[in-house]
Amino acid sequence: MPRQSASVRDKDGARLAEGVRQGDRLQLARAITLAEREDPRAPELLAALYPATGHAQIIGITGAPGTGKSTLVTALAQHLRAANQSVAIVAIDPTSPFTGGAILGDRVRMRALSGDAGVFIRSMATRGSLGGLSKTTGDVVTILDAAGFDRILVETVGVGQAEVEIATMAHTTLVVEAPGLGDEIQAIKAGILEIADILVVNKADRPGVDKTVQALEMMLALEPGGSRQVRHHGQLLQVNSPSRTHEEQAWRVKVLKTIASEDEGVAELVAQMDRHRQWLLSSGEWAVRERLRAAHTLESILRAELTRRIVARMPTDGLSDLVEAIRRRDTDPYHAAASLIASW
Amino acid sequence: MPRQSASVRDKDGARLAEGVRQGDRLQLARAITLAEREDPRAPELLAALYPATGHAQIIGITGAPGTGKSTLVTALAQHLRAANQSVAIVAIDPTSPFTGGAILGDRVRMRALSGDAGVFIRSMATRGSLGGLSKTTGDVVTILDAAGFDRILVETVGVGQAEVEIATMAHTTLVVEAPGLGDEIQAIKAGILEIADILVVNKADRPGVDKTVQALEMMLALEPGGSRQVRHHGQLLQVNSPSRTHEEQAWRVKVLKTIASEDEGVAELVAQMDRHRQWLLSSGEWAVRERLRAAHTLESILRAELTRRIVARMPTDGLSDLVEAIRRRDTDPYHAAASLIASW
Numbered sequence: 114m115p116r117q118s119a120s121v122r123d124k125d126g127a128r129l130a131e132g133v134r135q136g137d138r139l140q141l142a143r144a145i146t147l148a149e150r151e152d153p154r155a156p157e158l159l160a161a162l163y164p165a166t167g168h169a170q171i172i173g174i175t176g177a178p179g180t181g182k183s184t185l186v187t188a189l190a191q192h193l194r195a196a197n198q199s200v201a202i203v204a205i206d207p208t209s210p211f212t213g214g215a216i217l218g219d220r221v222r223m224r225a226l227s228g229d230a231g232v233f234i235r236s237m238a239t240r241g242s243l244g245g246l247s248k249t250t251g252d253v254v255t256i257l258d259a260a261g262f263d264r265i266l267v268e269t270v271g272v273g274q275a276e277v278e279i280a281t282m283a284h285t286t287l288v289v290e291a292p293g294l295g296d297e298i299q300a301i302k303a304g305i306l307e308i309a310d311i312l313v314v315n316k317a318d319r320p321g322v323d324k325t326v327q328a329l330e331m332m333l334a335l336e337p338g339g340s341r342q343v344r345h346h347g348q349l350l351q352v353n354s355p356s357r358t359h360e361e362q363a364w365r366v367k368v369l370k371t372i373a374s375e376d377e378g379v380a381e382l383v384a385q386m387d388r389h390r391q392w393l394l395s396s397g398e399w400a401v402r403e404r405l406r407a408a409h410t411l412e413s414i415l416r417a418e419l420t421r422r423i424v425a426r427m428p429t430d431g432l433s434d435l436v437e438a439i440r441r442r443d444t445d446p447y448h449a450a451a452s453l454i455a456s457w
Numbered sequence: 458m459p460r461q462s463a464s465v466r467d468k469d470g471a472r473l474a475e476g477v478r479q480g481d482r483l484q485l486a487r488a489i490t491l492a493e494r495e496d497p498r499a500p501e502l503l504a505a506l507y508p509a510t511g512h513a514q515i516i517g518i519t520g521a522p523g524t525g526k527s528t529l530v531t532a533l534a535q536h537l538r539a540a541n542q543s544v545a546i547v548a549i550d551p552t553s554p555f556t557g558g559a560i561l562g563d564r565v566r567m568r569a570l571s572g573d574a575g576v577f578i579r580s581m582a583t584r585g586s587l588g589g590l591s592k593t594t595g596d597v598v599t600i601l602d603a604a605g606f607d608r609i610l611v612e613t614v615g616v617g618q619a620e621v622e623i624a625t626m627a628h629t630t631l632v633v634e635a636p637g638l639g640d641e642i643q644a645i646k647a648g649i650l651e652i653a654d655i656l657v658v659n660k661a662d663r664p665g666v667d668k669t670v671q672a673l674e675m676m677l678a679l680e681p682g683g684s685r686q687v688r689h690h691g692q693l694l695q696v697n698s699p700s701r702t703h704e705e706q707a708w709r710v711k712v713l714k715t716i717a718s719e720d721e722g723v724a725e726l727v728a729q730m731d732r733h734r735q736w737l738l739s740s741g742e743w744a745v746r747e748r749l750r751a752a753h754t755l756e757s758i759l760r761a762e763l764t765r766r767i768v769a770r771m772p773t774d775g776l777s778d779l780v781e782a783i784r785r786r787d788t789d790p791y792h793a794a795a796s797l798i799a800s801w
Contacts (some may be wrong), residue, residue, distance in 0.1 A: 153794070156791045157791075159789070159791055160789045160792055163786065163789035163790070163791070164789065167786060172726070177523075179521075179523070213644040214586060235638070246520045264644045340657065400784065403784045404780060404781065405522070406784075407780045407781075407783035407784040410783070410789045410790040411779070411780065411783060411793055411794055411797075413795050414790050414791060414794040415767075415797065415798070417797060418794060418795075419763070419767055419786045419798075422760075423763055436748060436751050436752045436755065436757070437748065437751075439751035439754070439755060440744065440747045440748045440750075440751040442507065442508050442511060444753040445503070445504045445507035445508065446751065446758055447500045447501075447503055447504040447507070447758060448504055448756055449755055450758040450759050451762075453755075453759065454675050454762060454763075
């Protein structure tokens with residue numbers, strides 16, 4: 114294939130941005146691939162799309178493996194479609210950096226939702242991103258928002274820091290639990306509770322569901338105000354904490370029971386998501402969360418760009434010898450790092 | 458408390474390093490706290506300790522929540538102690554960046570192992586580290602290695618990239634599974650299999666154990682050679698792939714069944730860990746993995762140091778306005794990032 118001239122590429126980029134804004138599926142898929150690969154053309158495309166964003170409700174769905182998130186997300190999408198809302202689903206693939214491969218649940222979902230032009234589904238692997246998972250996910254959400262989707266569902270397997278970061282980027286965060294997943298998950302719960310706007314106990318036909326619901330409600334009761342606190346945990350940027358809303362305006366986190374595979378409780382969950390969106394808009398929290406999202410995005414871009422510049426300055430030879438010297442304990446990695454930095 | 462002069466602090470640092478090398482528990486705990494807090498004195502301490510490292514077998518234990526890793530690690534420690542090996546346990550706390558708090562399993566473990574001078578246990582939270590989880594964990598492992606522990610068990614909850622990174626730092630990696638944890642975990646398995654030196658199916662008294670073992674053995678059979686491939690997945694440093702060992706010398710990954718709570722199968726698992734250590738030493742793989750670990754450590758230090766320098770250059774005012782301008786879509790984060798970088 115002949116190499117394209119810069120002007121042709123620019124025209125191509127403008128056409129791509131235009132295609133995305135008009136919701137063209139092929140262009141949308143192309144734009145996402147550019148963002149995922151961190152193609153040099155991606156920043157310009159994303160900058161061009163950014164003014165068209167701000168419409169979508171971004172909904173994070175997180176929870177431990179085995180809670181049935183994929184099934185729940187599929188059921189949510191079906192309900193939202195029935196209410197004439199267009200839906201994009203971004204599923205973060207928990208595949209290790211070592212292997213590719215798609216989530217099993219994804220295939221099930223594809224079957225249930227395929228053929229509907231109002232649904233767009235994309236799985237993302239977590240490996241090999243310069244700026245980390247959250248930057249690439251944020252870029253994909255930007256593209257989908259610009260494409261005009263009403264709701265963007267971002268599904269992550271939640272135990273790590275990256276997953277919680279993604280929740281920080283959402284307007285509404287669902288934390289999904291299930292009965293009988295053991296003590297370790299109970300411990301994780303304590304951390305993840307703080308990011309929940311809505312708590313869902315899925316697989317509610319399992320034994321022990323009432324115990325799980327009670328435990329969650331007790332934990333909620335211990336939290337002052339019972340309202341989610343959104344904070345920016347970036348390392349580079351310090352952003353002011355959101356202003357506290359008045360007590361009478363505070364959002365109450367509720368625990369909802371669902372059996373996603375039987376479509377039980379899903380309608381009520383969708384209604385609660387709608388109430389949360391209404392509350393965000395009427396209380397002024399929407400703007401607060403958008404501000405945090407802006408800070409988060411800026412930081413992710415800065416981090417990725419700086420890493421890129423550092424990689425470019427890395428010496429290509431001599432490094433092997435340095436690593437070998439560290440292994441032999443002829444030097445230590447701390448002095449080696451200091452001398453490398455001094456040489457730049 | 459009066460401020461100490463630099464020379465007093467240097468003397469204090471030398472005393473601390475000496476105390477760690479002699480296995481003094483109080484000094485050891487102090488040194489780890491310095492490393493965890495990324496205290497300015499930590500790099501010098503770690504550099505002083507580094508030449509004393511290289512003795513310990515570093516064993517990574519990873520797996521999804523609910524597989525019973527904490528109980529298994531406790532049982533392993535008891536067996537190793539019975540064989541007169543000193544043991545350090547580093548448990549990575551999967552707590553979100555939002556809340557502190559210790560793992561529940563940790564308290565159980567403390568009871569089972571407390572009062573034994575040959576065991577040292579430390580839980581680490583994953584939040585707020587400049588260099589990321591892997592840097593701090595690496596630093597703590599360096600300290601414990603210098604303190605003379607024979608085995609260092611690093612326990613992580615494995616679904617994220619950080620957890621797999623830690624496996625890259627270990628000599629021997631155990632991946633723990635359990636029967637009946639659902640499809641999502643099956644999918645994760647595909648990625649995590651590649652890092653396993655030993656596969657453990659714990660909770661082997663649960664229904665479905667044979668199905669789980671068979672599935673794992675089938676997946677292993679599909680891998681060429683059946684031997685773990687250790688790779689360095691750093692973004693900054695490119696390190697040559699380890700040289701392939703001869704076919705007759707290849708390590709065969711085995712699937713072992715355990716019921717850690719009943720101490721069943723644990724003796725055989727310890728024996729397999731010993732065999733793996735012997736194989737590492739006789740095949741030359743030990744040096745290969747040490748080299749990868751050296752590269753990994755160097756990269757982590759570089760990344761943390763560069764992030765520190767960037768933070769120092771971040772403007773303290775005007776940033777709020779920039780974030781607000783992004784939120785209002787007056788500008789986009791890509792142009793904002795470019796202008797910030799240009800201003801440095």
